Amino acid sequence: MDIVGAFACSHAGLIVERRDQAPEKQRETMYGAYARMGQIIRDLNPDAVVMVGTDHGRIYPLVHSPQYVIGVSQSAHGTGDATLPECDVAIHQPLAQALLAGALDQGVDFAFSEEMRIDHSFVTVLMLSDPDFRFPIVPLVQNCNVPPRPKLSRSWEVGHKLGEALRSGPAGRVVVVGTGGLSHWVGSAERRAFQSRPAGTRLPHMSDIPPLKLDPTGPINEDFDREFLSLMKQGKAREFAAEWSNERLEETAGNGAHELRNWLTVAGMVNDRPVHLLAYEAVAEWLTGFGVVQFDL
Ligand SMILES: [Fe+2]
Secondary structure, eight states, rough: EEEEEEEEEETTTTTTTTTTGHHHHHHHHHHHHHHHHHHHHHHHHEEEEEEEEEEOOSSOOOSSSSSEEEEOSSEEEEEOOOOOOOOOEOOOOOHHHHHHHHHHHOOOOOOSSSOEEHHHHHHHHHHOOTTTTTTTTEEEEOOOOOSSSHHHHHHHHHHHHHHHHHSSSSSSSSEEEEEEOSSSSOOOHHHHHHSSSSEEEEEEEEGGGGGOOOSSOOOHHHHHHHHHHHHHHHTOHHHHHHOOOOOHHHHHHHHHGGGGHHHHHHHTTTTTOOOEEEEEEGGGGTEEEEEEEEEEE
16 A cells, blocks of 8 residues: 555543643644644545554553554454543454565564454544544554563564555555654552563562552653654654663653654654654643654655
């Protein structure tokens, strides 16, 4: 398929749950940006939208934590997390199947699901940009949630290989969207420390940590966010991925910033085309630096 559009954006469900708690100007700016993205996608009229999102530990708990998953079922079930409504979104199965096979050919061994479930990293963005679910999606999950996570350079590389697989797949028009970030800190310091313990040591002690609690407002590293966006505007996603370790990213921009790897994956798909900014706002009430960008193809 031809990649006719490419976007990256934040996905925090608090934009819906705490819609009216944000300052009016920030709320209008961000809702306007998602609506604008949705209008551009409708004008592009793609056959499918490939979405690169994550899971937040509910769909893939520590019992089984894949690094990459592609949904190949007829539809993806939105689980209704983050106070969003449950929903079902059609999957473009021929493209999903072609991407699964094509990725294997390119050396990326995706896990796959014939009963795909998706969380707010997909549903928030769809609700804000394509609330009628007019276009079938291909859901790709990348582990941004629990360490060990892929290196940022691997996230870009996987995207690059997926771009090759997309272009040699079935004929048609496709839009790609990566979701997550920008800077944000999720959960208490105790909870984050627990999550960072070595793989294999966490599951038996899950009940020892208090449940996730979200504060009324949270820290945002606006300087980091603007630097990251500036690099994306210059088409330097690959350079960012090469220079930043997972540890440095978390220290600087929070554990939620690991989701920026989904932006890097889309940048890899489109060979580091530069982006232009549709909107950025550091919204303390939504606990997140919110960004929406479009790649200039
Ligand atoms: Fe997230």
